[in-house]
Amino acid sequence: MKDLIFDEFQNSVDSCLLRHKSILDILSKLQESESKLNRSVVKAVTSCGCVKIKAEKQGINYRLNDDSLNKLNLDDLDIPLSSHLEGCVCDNCRKIIERELGNHLFYVTSLCNSLDINLYDVFLSEYKNITTFDKINLR
Ligand SMILES: [Zn+2]
Numbered sequence: 001m002k003d004l005i006f007d008e009f010q011n012s013v014d015s016c017l018l019r020h021k022s023i024l025d026i027l028s029k030l031q032e033s034e035s036k037l038n039r040s041v042v043k044a045v046t047s048c049g050c051v052k053i054k055a056e057k058q059g060i061n062y063r064l065n066d067d068s069l070n071k072l073n074l075d076d077l078d079i080p081l082s083s084h085l086e087g088c089v090c091d092n093c094r095k096i097i098e099r100e101l102g103n104h105l106f107y108v109t110s111l112c113n114s115l116d117i118n119l120y121d122v123f124l125s126e127y128k129n130i131t132t133f134d135k136i137n138l139r
Contacts, residue, residue, distance in 0.1 A: 007118075010119045026111050027111070040097045050088065051093075055084040058082060
């Protein structure tokens with residue numbers, strides 16, 4: 001069922017893309033949509049103020065010695081990582097950010113279409129990567 005939704009979305013994007021069929025147009029529109037997405041998040045901070053950024057150094061607090069190296073369990077890692085965000089996006093900012101995410105997803109899908117890549121296969125592959133490697137696959 002989920003693969004049908006992905007395929008239907010991918011087919012719809014293909015039928016909507018009339019003006020920007022060129023890979024050059026798609027790549028530039030993809031970059032533009034990412035910039036607009038980033039800007040919508042920045043404006044939530046700087047114009048609306050519903051969220052604040054409070055950033056500081058982050059680190060992994062884990063002391064390794066010879067004994068613990070042999071018994072290293074990734075689940076025992078104490079990783080106090082922060083998003084550096086305070087607050088929650090308001091309804092208006094959420095609406096804008098969601099719109100920009102959708103626009104960006106449109107151009108990601110357009111890129112998939114141009115290169116004959118199935119979007120659902122990409123999601124499945126990435127899902128397998130993040131669930132197989134768990135914390136080893138730190139990003
Ligand atoms: Zn807001």
